[in-house]
Amino acid sequence: MRFRLKLQVTILPFIILPILLAGIIYSKVGRGMLMERKSEILQLRLDSVYRFAEAEYDYLNSLSLGSSSFFNKKSWESVEQFASQLQNTGDPLFIIKENESQLDLSGGSGFKKGNLEPFQEKNITYFYYYKKFTNWNMILISGTEERSIYAPIDNATRIFILFSLINIFISIIIVFIISNKITKPMEKLTLLAKEMANNNLSIRAQISSNDEIGILSENLNIMVERLEESKKGLEEKVNVRTKELRDSLMELQITQEQLVESEKMAALGNLVAGVAHEINTPVGICITATSFVIEETESIKQKYNSNSMTKLLFESYLNRIDDTSTLIFSNLSRAAGLIKSFKNIATDQTSEEKRNFKILEYTNDILKSLHYKFKRTNIEVVIKCKEEILMSSYPGAISQVFTNLLLNSLIHGFEHIDNGQIIIEIIKIDEYIKILYRDNGQGMIEKDLKKIFEPFFTTKRGSGGSGLGMNIVYNLVTQTLGGSIQCSSRVDKGINITILIPINIS
Template sequence: MNSIRRRLNVFFVVVITLLLGISGAYSYWRTQAELAEDLTQTGKSLRSRLETSLPSPLWNFDDYQLDRILDSEMISPKIQQIVIENNGRMVAGRVSSGIGRVERLTKQPSRYGDEIEFDVFYQDNPQRSIGKVLVRLSSAPMEQQLQKQVISKVAEIVILDIILVLALSRSLTLLLVRPLKQLHDMLQRAADQTDAGISDAALRLPASQFIEFSDVTSGYNRIARRLLDDLRKRKETEDAMREAKESAEKALQQLKETQNSLVQAEKMASLGGLVAGIAHEINTPVGVILTSASVLSEDSRSFQKNIESGTIKKSDLLRYTETAVQSSALIQTNAERAAALIQSFKRVAVDQTSEARRAYDLKEYIEEVILSLRPTLRHSALTVDVDCPEDIKIDGYPGALSQIITNMVTNTIAHAFDPGQQGTLCIEAEQDEGVVRMVFSDDGKGIQASHIGRIFDPFFTTRRGAGGSGLGLNIVYNLVTQTLGGTISVSSAPGSGTRFSIIFPSVAPEPVKQPAPSDD
């Protein structure tokens, strides 16, 4: 969180630093110009002196005097190098080593282009040049002086900034931060206050000596009084609200228990329909087996009598053999059919009564569930068409899918068509990149627009007086979104049928483990 004191400190430090920086930059520029001018004057003075002092020793070839003149001039730290030439050949030269020592030049030095160059003329013949002088001035003293000035200015800025920050922080602490801290503490105390019996004086803020804080203090005291009044009023209503809450919680608990009972009733009703389907479907193959076994038993007894009496003929043996083969084939075929039906019904029944996870073939499982619903479908005029590829494999909870298909079929029979009305329910499935899409579409009477947004709500039904519980599609919605980890959508219009689209992953997500209830 930003601090006013920090912001003011930063603002003033930046302003002072900026002003001092501008002042220092101007001073630096003026000093640099003055030092540059001084260096220029040094070069002019040196030229004037050398033009006066060099002609005599050059003309007389007085090397001793020439060396003295050069050594005396090189004392100045502003002079880097002096070279005297005659006819392009160096006569004498000195160079500063940079560490306070002057060295004699023994060979012609390189030129850098910044040398001061002038001719030396003999006094008796000003038109005749007796030598040439090359002088290089040193900017090192000027740079050192400028560097010292910069360091001095930076130190001055830092010291002034530190003094300003300390003074400003102290002033802000006394005049602003401390009163604001007192106001903050009282506001925090008022915000945390829950005791309606506290006195007004406990939350009153003393008057401030500053006009700027006086209005704030007065406003706070009014708020504190109003807060205490509100606390007292809230205390009076808390008991009533607590009783209302307890009553609502009891009603909610009863509603949840009722909903769970109805959900279990829906599952048991589906299981009851499954049991009826088992009995009806197995009745036919069992009847064929019983008839074939009776015929075979009767022919076997007759054949045995003929053997015992010794009247057996070849025709009797052939007839008995034919009857035994046919009866055995019928018994075996219908026993295998009954066993397959029992196995199919067993898988569906186990899935509907458990939450086990396993891998299964989608098309095969849909057909098994539809087979278990044959008794229900026979009492209606609904035709169920399944369009599903053979290669869709699911790793998930078949019990949830069985309940979804069962509820969708029974919901279509109950709501999409009038009793005895012909209709078709199409179940389509496809798989794309690990996602399965199932569509349940019928050509029934559709759903009113005002009901579309409520069909997944628990206990919503348009057949309340005809046995509808209003939980069928709510169970479907919860199974799709929670158990299968998918989504469900619906589109419909009166007279145009209804289309439910369910999308879920081929590999169901792991169930979310609910935290264990605390003992507290």
């Protein structure tokens, strides 16, 4: 529709303007030519009467009758009669006495425009020539009405305007017909192109002519057919590629799950190593003390059998046995406590079951399980919790979160740093627990901080790092524990991690 309107607006001025311009030129040129022609006629009439008057005057003089008023009057009447024969209706030709003239006829002859009153009607404009005949003191005047000069061209102009309007009207109709004939097929092709753009490739353009529009329609149909074939081929390729990607994604998920399990097993292995290392000391003390008890008992038994045992020796033996028994009991109690803590954490990490537990007590158990990692360092771990909070959640997930955070600080944050501090602050906020974890280690650059939770991102790729630790932390916090986690860090300013999790998970 817009193209049709543009076409019509573009064509119509080229039809209408030449017609209007031709009419204006015709009117202007025609009026000038008519004026020039009428001026020549007026001059010829005036010259004819003037020459006739001269001829009459010369004839009287040749007869020596120029002084006779009678013959002068007769000759003048002949001149007036001659002038009346040349006069046309609306074109006055008359003779007046010079002393009776009320017109501004300065000079011997000339051309004037104006009225001829009192000799003619008022308010009528004339073009007229005048010439003085001094021999008889007469003035000859030849004029015509202005409207009579332009009447033919005005009539012709009106006829021209009428025919021009008819021509313009017919031209407009023709333009509309032609533009519709041109644009209708193009509008259909435009609608067809819109349908194709909307992924409807089943439609085809109708070929109703052999002109450019028909050729365009045919080529458009060929293009649509090729697009349809390409679409089908592309869909097949996409389906094949999608299947390959789906298979690759499945393999990747399986691999990631295996890596996560490997991380869990590695953590469990570290836990077992920690258990062995932590229990080794109290158990070793108990073995040594037990050996001492056995030796002392054997010694006192020999003295008893040889009747050499005295009351003082026996009392000394009882005191040593009592001290040793206390030492054994305290170390066995310590070992039992460690085993209990390790058992709880190991069970939680492998079972992934929800249960009720106290967060402060459980955090201390986690620290006990990692004590062997920190005891040969100058890194202090501080837990701040104003009140014991009973949670109903997944302790295994919390254990893995804390373990990964603490080991990350130890391995990455305090690399090449001898002294440091890790603070774990636990705050109860309504139905949530907010955990603020921070260390004063070497921190991270902004580029690495943006990727901290991405899977397989690690700065220790060549040193055995898998890049899954913080990704596991993120997934455990957001999915298993139903919370949120945020991390901020600056180089040489340590790291700050904020975790918000519900106290009771439904």
